[in-house]
Amino acid sequence: NAGVMQNPRHLVRRRGQEARLRCSPMKGHSHVYWYRQLPEEGLKFMVYLQKENIIDESGMPKERFSAEFPKEGPSILRIQQVVRGDSAAYFCASSPRRETTEAFFGQGTRLTVV
Amino acid sequence: AQTVTQSQPEMSVQEAETVTLSCTYDTSENNYYLFWYKQPPSRQMILVIRQEAYKQQNATENRFSVNFQKAAKSFSLKISDSQLGDTAMYFCAFMKNFGNEKLTFGTGTRLTIIP
Numbered sequence: 238n239a240g241v242m243q244n245p246r247h248l249v250r251r252r253g254q255e256a257r258l259r260c261s262p263m264k265g266h267s268h269v270y271w272y273r274q275l276p277e278e279g280l281k282f283m284v285y286l287q288k289e290n291i292i293d294e295s296g297m298p299k300e301r302f303s304a305e306f307p308k309e310g311p312s313i314l315r316i317q318q319v320v321r322g323d324s325a326a327y328f329c330a331s332s333p334r335r336e337t338t339e340a341f342f343g344q345g346t347r348l349t350v351v
Numbered sequence: 352a353q354t355v356t357q358s359q360p361e362m363s364v365q366e367a368e369t370v371t372l373s374c375t376y377d378t379s380e381n382n383y384y385l386f387w388y389k390q391p392p393s394r395q396m397i398l399v400i401r402q403e404a405y406k407q408q409n410a411t412e413n414r415f416s417v418n419f420q421k422a423a424k425s426f427s428l429k430i431s432d433s434q435l436g437d438t439a440m441y442f443c444a445f446m447k448n449f450g451n452e453k454l455t456f457g458t459g460t461r462l463t464i465i466p
Contacts, residue, residue, distance in 0.1 A: 270453060279355075279442050279456035280396075293453065326394060338384050338446060340454065342396035
């Protein structure tokens with residue numbers, strides 16, 4: 238049973254370009270979380286999604302960031318018109334059901350904006 | 352809003368010794384969950400140990416144990432017989448309620464085990 242898969246592991250974008258980060262949850266998991274880790278900091282919650290629904294986006298910046306988790310396929314975190322401050326590691330976690338404290342993390346995508 | 356504070360940015364200890372990492376948190380919730388995660392250089396976030404606030408007994412997982420002081424809002428991690436593979440960033444985290452809530456993380460402690 239493969240774990241949470243994130244790709245790419247490393248992504249380099251020039252300022253103004255779009256970044257698309259993908260997360261395939263563990264098999265049977267229908268809940269996905271995205272977290273951002275700035276250099277030398279802890280992880281900060283961004284958004285919580287179930288299939289086709291955004292449950293909590295209280296940690297998402299108001300502009301340029303969006304997330305989706307379609308019925309089929311991976312969850313996508315999209316950052317439009319990236320800026321240097323978007324450089325960070327982005328982690329995805331998945332869990333199997335609502336009544337659980339278990340969250341399994343992927344290895345993250347390190348985004349570098351040049 | 353919940354906050355999690357880790358006041359030790361870096362620690363180091365000799366192999367085979369015992370080390371304790373500190374964590375304090377602030378919340379008005381009565382039922383919640385606390386976690387310690389390990390992040391080695393590979394960046395993978397690995398769950399080390401979990402504590403339910405309604406349980407008075409401290410959680411243990413092999414060489415890892417916690418000292419949970421609910422009144423003091425303190426949640427420290429003790430690593431016994433430390434090994435080189437324990438070298439990593441350690442994050443304390445808080446989860447409100449039960450049922451797919453988000454995690455609130457501290458800023459981490461970088462632990463180095465010295466051979």
